Amino acid sequence: MRRLFAPLPLLGAGTLALLSLWSPPAEASKNVFLQNHPDLDWYSIETEHFVVHYPKSRKTAEEGNDHYLTAEYTARKASKVAEEMYPRMCAEFNYFIKEQVHIVILDQSDELEGFTVPNWDWIEVSANPGSDIQRLRGRMDWLYDVLVHEYAHVVSLKAAASQAEGALYTSIGGLYSDGVRDVAAGGDWFISEGDPFFWTEGGAEYWSDESGYNWWTPNRDRTIRASVLEDRLLNYDEWTTRAQSLDWYDGERGYQQGYSFALYLRQRFGNDTYEQFGLEAARAWRLDWLGVIEDVTGVPGEELYEDWKAYVTEKYTKQYAGIKAKGEAAGTELKTAPDDWDFKDPEGRDAFYDLKWKRKPITNEKIAKMERERAKEASGTYSMVARYSDDGRWLGSQFRGQVAVSPVPEDDLYAFGTEAHNGTAFGAEHRSFGVPNNFMVGWDFVPGQDAMVVTAKEQSSYRNTWQRSTGLWVDLEGYDWNEIWYVPLDLAERKERTLRWQGQGLKKRGPLADLLMLPGARPVPNTARGSEPAMAPDGKKMVFVQYHDGTANLAVINLDGSEKRLLTNFNDGTWIQRCDWSPDGKEIACAVFRNYQQDLYIFDAASGAVRPINFDRWEDQDPHWAADGLIYFSSDPGGVLNIYSVDPKTQQVRQVTNVIGAAEAPSITPKGNLIYNAYTAHGYKTYGLARADFYQRDATADFNFVYDEATFKEYWAFREDLSMYEPRPYQNDLMAPAGVPILRFGNNALDDFGAQAGAQFLGSDLIENHSFWALGLVGGDSIVAGGYTNRAWYPDLDVGFQYGLYKFNYGYTLDDDQNANTATDRTNYEGRNSQYYAAVFGSASLPLNDQLSTRLSAGANEYGFKTASDSEFAAYKRALIGELDVTFTNIGFQSFSANPRGGRNIDLGYAHAYSDIVYEAQGGATVDDGELLDAYHYEQVDLRWTEQIPMPQWTWLPRFLKEAGRLRHTVQLDVQGGFISRNVDLNDELRAGGQHPAYIGSDSLRPSSLFAGYPPFSLSGETVVIGNLAYRFPIRRQLNWRMGPLYVYDITGQVQGTAGNLWSFAPPESPDAYYRDGYGDRVARNPADVKREIPFVDVAHKNGNYLLYDAGGEVRVSSSLSSGFGWNSFVRVAYGFQEIRGYGDVNGDDLSQTTENAVGDELSDETELPGVRVYVGIGTGW
Amino acid sequence: MLVLVGLLTLSEPASAAGFQAKTMRSELPPVEVERPLIIGRGWLELGLGGDVKIAREYWGDDGTRREFADQDGTGGPDVTWLYTTQRAAIRYGIARRGELYLTVPVHYVRLTNSYLGTDTSDFGYGDASFGWKREWYRTDAPLVSIISDLFFRVGSGNEAAGTLIGGPNTVGGFVMSTGTSDLGLAVRGKGQAGPFAFQMGVGYARCFSGVSQFVIETDGHQFVGRFKPGDYIKADLNPMIQVGPLAIGADASVQRRFSAQAGTTSPGLYHDAYLDPIAGSEGTFVDVGGNVVLNVTRNLDVGLGASVPIRGQGLAFFPLETISPTLGPTYSGTLELRY
Known part of the structure; x- marks a missing residue:
């Protein structure tokens, strides 16, 4: 008779699945620290309604700390801002928050941060506004912008909550597993509030406005204006979620659409309409939040959306008609040739694309629109801060984190050239290459040299391709501050690759970070936290903006890092955006935001003496001092950002462009033409406007140049008194407690249905x-x-x-x-x-860096x-284990993606373990593979390697393969290997078999499709080698289909197959070599007779096969539920080709056969026949 | 231990700043008589309580009271059955009109027989219960509160009685769980008139079957069998008067339990096809009692209570008090802490 109790293979499995339930909201999943910063002390400032926490280095810069930081000023200012806004924001909802809200100021990185978890009474903001907020919002009033916005979230989400704050959400789910029918079906549902994106984020913008800290800035208007005129608004379904529905800028579009909608409702229904939505939602939880719109206004939400859209369409169409009537002066995108579809008006553009896509044929208008947008975004999206080198040889343009540099003569560009190129791709002489440069941050060519200065990162920018792919470098502190780098172009030219200047402009980006590793490329010393470098005409000095404690200062330094001088010494939140030298190298023009005022200034490069160019209410920015002596800049008189020029001597201003989108970041070419950032609804583009086409309207009257010298001096010298906000040492204050109620239903394959709660x-x-x-x-x-x-x-x-x-x-x-x-x-x-x-x-x-981590x-x-x-209870086994794991991932952020595109994930582990079988009923021992086991040590090595390989689009590939690349097909290779140094008890053995995410958690990077054709945990052994090859393809991308609270993004298909096996130890065959124990099992008289099976040589006696194979396919549905939570589902079908043996209830019928098997070992007489297994997960991930 | 020491040296003491009362928390009336049947939104209540039941009598299968025998001639029953429950109960006001609750009991039980000289005791985990209460109607001052209560009981407790070899009479421990689950729905209402309040409720529970370690199935030659406790209907009445911080109440409850079933597991999703009713396993139970609750503060209540059975029946499921209550008074005490 076989053993009467089942082995214990599933111990802990259910627990692991439950632990994986902790899936906090996206906001909460962030950490303050990318890596630890043990060099910091923290301090707190307590006010009546807030506690502000900030970091400060233990060692100062003078004590040799290269990463000295303090956010004390920012914290004091935040304390003031917070208490100021408190009564106004709470009054919006008549919801005056009693609990103190904690504001954590971050200053460890140079990136923008701002988010909150209201349940935890917790706001986190960076002191550093980063590089892109000014492009987004047009004003550098960072703390008022971010803090008021985040506190608006706190107040509105608390006031609108139907559930108590102690519950982040409620989790209900379970798994039904049927071994007879070979089906595993599970589901997970998170009950959350369901506030839609447009209300949450647009509302925060609107309430900031209502409480007096925000307004409909030209940049916000630009975002919506362009989206309306280019038919690019998020539709009623799309704006309910945070998903990037069509890719470019939809996050910001969602913010501002929500804000614009609120302004429209204010006119139509009254100031508090948005607030009423929240208060109505708070009355009782509802499956579909959007119903509150009709309950409050009496008008269905979708109808209101269409009303708003008609309203803004009429408004902006009229505005555009006015601009066209005066004469549009925009130029055209910097390309080598015009495209037929070049933007003239929406009808003309769409007519071109409709023709193009109907030829495919794509008749679905939604898909056709999506494809149009993709094609348009492919051309220069995020292309900005463009300029020519002084000698006219090089054209460079900021492009998604790099400067794309190309040897393109001005005359070869369609925008300027009298002889337009014929439209085909340029030859090798025009190839461009990328030099790392932080997103949206300024850079410059070095006059008189084939070189440039860029804003890079001290750690990550100069890692070469090998380092990025292996993660082999050490950055324990985690600082990755901005730093100015000098990069010779001749070196870069030798490394030309990846980026090409093609017919439609810059198309690709590549791993060019190793350009900074080449000889000649070097960081400029003493430029930590520096950005926006601008070279003096002498080619030796540069000016740059240096960050400290929420404040920017102006510094001049030689290219070798010597003779650094600070021209300003602010510590009060002043922000300096962009600078440029006068042609004679004596003065520097900058855009400065200070004390609620944003204007252009001129600094004396030697003395630092400053004078304003203008002093008015416009959002002046991006000064460029051209060779013609004029300062070109971007400003918004009339509500649209256009390029203007000002003569600093005569103060005469001329409007250079007259656009409907926005014109920013001007630069005058050596031949006097203008290149600038053009804002379109499908990306920032680099546009060119020939000098002959300059608008040249006298705009002097639009600006104010008159100021009182004494008043200016007082203004410039003003320092806000924040001494009343006294810090104290941080006291490890706890966040407000919150948890997740859990209710689980299901069985565990052998059990009755049951429920768990907790x-x-x-x-x-x-x-x-x-x-x-x-x-x-x-x-x-x-x-x-x-x-x-x-x-x-x-x-x-x-x-x-x-x-x-x-x-x-x-x-x-x-x-x-x-x-x-x-x-x-x-x-x-x-x-x-x-x-x-x-x-x-x-x-x-x-963590050794942002890719590689170790764990002991x-x-x-x-x-x-x-x-x-x-x-x-009787103890069965006791064990001790020590383990060293190394994990590499360069795609961790894609964990929940249906179709991870490129990258790898590697887990490598080594363990030493000790097991002791202590079950007295068996004499404190057990038999496994014919060996009597009592207490033993063993070593174990595990490897899991998952590689995601996007299908390439190399030109030499057959067309169908290139098409697969274009359609985002992906090959996934998933390998599992493991080795245990000796024969061990079944419960210590390596396991394999079909997995449902409800067992192992959901993670695309550790797929659950290995051996899906075999029962869960059915395969075991001391050696495992399994490989799974999958081919993944989008079935519908960006479906963006909403039904009530369900929003479906993508549907993805996958076909896959697995091959491999688990090998163990085989009992002795010779009757002389074994005896039989009380259960009839063979037991070796000499343990040495228990032989290890050799992978790929021996048949694995436990499952009876040389190799195992399976094949299958799955469909993944990527969706969200209740406007935010990822709620991903799948159906997987797999066929296991082999009949397998094993322990206990092999065929899953809940009955273990005790019949002696033909082999005469301890395994069951049952077998699992080849067959189909089905896995279904609704909301479980895949 | 070294790791812990290391961690402690790295840490400053934490402050409890996050535990401030939140704005969203509902008002909670200070006295019991004014309180609705669900805890308010945002309130978390931890109830620590205990029951002690002492039985020296038992119910006959015909519903008559019977004393345990006096075989040792001491003038009283030889047998004393002590059944205690210590429980932790958590209530959380998940929404304005919704409450989640969870109760986890442990039991200490003791059976002494002075005639046989035996004294057997056990301590173990009992069957947890949890549920969701939804308030459908509410007025304040005076209070009217009507709720539904969707509840589960799960067979979480100890269900192995001990050796099988000698049969049921040789158990080495006490079963504290049916090993099965119940799903039920109840409706309750409470009305207040000045210092008086009246509360009543009625509910039905469906008891599911399950393989249970204590069910020794002999007909089918099984070691263990499948058991399904009888479904039940339960109703109760609770008048109350509030005197200052003291709420004085009375309880009366009646429970009708239907026939239990046992047998072997049938194949398929529904496992009950082979179950047979157990004769004499249905009966009616009536208890009455009283209680006092001292509302010390909104954050603290202390309660005491007692109840006695006035009608019952022996259902032959000793010692499973949940489905076959013995005959004896029960004394209870609770401490409720709220945050």
Whole structure:
């Protein structure tokens, strides 16, 4: 007779799945620290309604700290801003928040940050506004912009919440697993508030406006104006989610559409309409939030949307007609040849595209529009800050984090040339290449040299391709500040690749970071946190903007890093945006935001003496001092950002462009033409306007040049008194507690249906130095677990525990004569076991950089069970394990993507473990693979390597392969390898078999499709080699289909196959070499007779096969539920080609056969036949 | 341990700033008589309580009271059955009109027989219950509150009685769980008139079957069998008067339990086809009692109560008090902490 109790293969599996339930909102998933910063102390400023926390380095710059920082000024100012806005914002909802809200000021990086988790009474903002906020919003009033916006979220989301704040959301789900029908079906549903994107973000903009801290700036108007005129607005469905519906700029478009809609409703229904939406939603939870619109206004939401759209369309069409009547002066995109579809008006453009796509033929208007937008965005999207080198040889343009530099003569450009190129791609002499430069930040050519200065990152920018692909470098502190780099162009020219100047402009980007690794490229010393370099005409000095504590200052430095001089010494939030030298090299023009005023100024390069060019209410920016002596800049008199020129001597202003979108960042070419950023609804484009076509309207009267010298001096010298905001040391304040109630239904393949209820909590102090989690579930399976993480030092230190009580049913068939051919003597028996599992664990995790991390861990566990005939639990096994893991990922951010595109994910682990079988009923030992096992040590090595390979579009490929690349097809290679150094108990063996995400969690980077054709956990052994090859293809991209609270983004298909096996140890065959124990199992007299199976040489006796194969396919639906939560679903069908043997209930019918098998070992007589397995997950991920 | 020491040296003591009362939290009346049947939004209540039941009698299968035998001649029953429950109960006001709750019990039980000289005791995990209450109607001052209660009981507790070899009489421990789950729905209402309040409720529970370790199935030659407790209907009445911070109430409840079933598992999704009713497993139980609750603050209540059974029946499921209550008074005490 076989053993009467089932082995314990599933211990912990359910727990792991439950732990993966912790899937906090996107906002909450961020961490303050990309990596730890143990060199910082934290301080707090407490006001009546807020506590502001900020970092400060322990060692100063004078003490040799290269990364000295403090955000004290920003924190003091934030305290003032917060208390100022409190009564106004709370009054918007008549919801005066009693609890103090904590504001964490970040200053460890140079990137913009601003988000909140209202449940935690927690706002996080960066002191540094980063590089793109001015392009987005047009004004550098950063703290008022970000803090008021985030606090608007806090007030509105609290006031609009139907659920209590202690619950981040409620999780309901479960898994049904049927081993007879070979089906595993699961579902997960997160009950959340469902506030739509346009209301949440547009509302925060609007309430900032209503409370007096924001207004409909020209940049906001630009975003919506262009979107209306170019038929690019998010539709009623699209604006409910944060998804980028058509790619470019839809996030910002969603913000401003929501804001514009609120302004429209204000006119039509009154100031508080948006507030009323929230208050109505708070009355009771509803499946579809959008119903509140009709409940409040009496008009269905979609009808209101169409009304608003008609309103803005009429408004902007009239405005455009007015501009056209006066004469549009926009030029055209800097390309080598005109395209037929060049923007003239929406009808003309669409007519071209309709023809193009109807030839495909694509008759679906939605798809045709999407394809049009993609084609338009392919041309120069994010192309900005363009300029020519003084000698006219090089054209450079900021392009998605690089400067694309191309040797294109001005005359070869369609915009300027008298002889337009014939429209085909340029030859090799025109090839461009990219030099890393931070997104949207200025750069410059070095006069008199084939070289440039760019704004790069001290760590990540100059990692070469090899380093980026292996992650092999160490950056323990995690600082990656801006830094000015000098890059010779001749070196770059030798490395030309990837970027090409083609018929439609710049098309691709590539891994060109290693350009900065070449000899000759070097950082300019003493430029940490510097950006926006501008070279003096002498080619030796440069001016740049240096950041510190929410403030920008102006510095002049030699290219070798010597003779650095600060021209300003602000510490009050002043922001300097862009500078340029006068042709004689004596003066510098800059855009400066200071004390609520944004104007152009001229600094004396030697003394730092300053005088304003103008002093008015326009958002003046992007000064460029051209060789003709005029300062060209962008400003917004008339409501549209256009290029103007001002003569600094006569103060005469001329309007140079007259556009409907926006014209920014001007630069005059050596031949006197204008190149500038043109804002379109499908991207920033680099446009050119020939000098002969300059608009040349006298606009002197639009600007104010008159100011009182004394008043200006007072204004310039003004320092706000913030001394009343006194800091104290940070006290590890805790976030407001919040958790996730959980309800689970399901079985575990062998059990009856059951339910579990409980909750999971995640807590932390406000700067996330200390965090803890706890999970408690009660039911047929009950679990309590918890852990603590300390991030106050270089490695993250974790400790935790888990204790579970589980129950499961089992059955077996007793065969009296042990003869498989006689059935009448068989009797089915039912059984039920209770189990426990207890574990403690601890680890130290050290991120080496943003791709590579290591973890050293140790743990101990024990489990045992209680059968129906036991009154107490009996321990079965105790184990100790120590493990070292190395993880590399360069696509971690795509974890939940249906179609990860490119990159790799590698987990490599080594463990040393000790197991001791202590089950007294078996004499404290067990038999596995014919060996009597009691206590033993073993080593284990595991490898999981997942490679995502986008189908290439190389020109030499056959057309169908190139088409696959264009359609975003992806090849996925997933390999699992493992080796255990000796024969071990079944419960220590490596496992494989079909996985449902409800068991293992959802993560595209560790796919669950390995051996999907075989039952879960059915395959085991001490050596594993499995490879899975999948081919993935979008079925519908950007479907953007909404039904109530469900919003579907993409549908993706995948076909896949797995090959491999798990090999173990084989019992001895010779009767002289073994005896049989009480269960009839063979036991080797000499353990050395238990032979290790050799992979790919031996048949794996446990499953009876040399190799195993499966093939299958799946469909993934990428969607969100209730306007935000990822709610991804799938159906997978897989066919396992081999019949397999194994332990216990192999065929999944809940009955284990005790008939002696033909082989005469401890395995079951049952087999699982080749067949189809089906997996369904609704909201579980894939 | 070294790791813990290391962590402690790296940490400053944490402050509890995050635990301030939040604006969203509903008003909670200070006294019991004015409180609705769900806890307000944002309130978290931890109830620590215990029951002690002492039985020296038992119900006959015909519903008559019977004392345990006096075989040792001491003038009283030889047998004393002590059944205690210690529970942690969590209530959370998840929404303005919604409450989630969860109760986790543990039991200490003891059976002494002075005649046989046996004294057997056990301690273990019981069956947890949880549910969702939804308030459908509410007025304040005076209060009217009408709710529904969707509840589950899960077979989480200890269900292995011990050795099978000697049969049911040789158990080495006490079963504290049916090993099965219930799903039920109840409706409750509370009305207030000045210092008086009256509360009543009625509910029905469907009890699901399950393989249970304590069910020793002999007909089908199984080690363990499938068991389905009888479904039940339960109703109760609770008048109350508030005197200052003290709420004084009375309880009366009646429960009708239908026939239990046992057998072996049938194939397929529905496993009950082979179950047979157990004769004598249905009956009616009536309890009455009283309680006092001291509303110390909004954050703290202390309660005491007692109840006695006045009608019952022996259903032969000893010691499963949840489906076959013994005959004896129950004394209870609770401490409710709210945040």
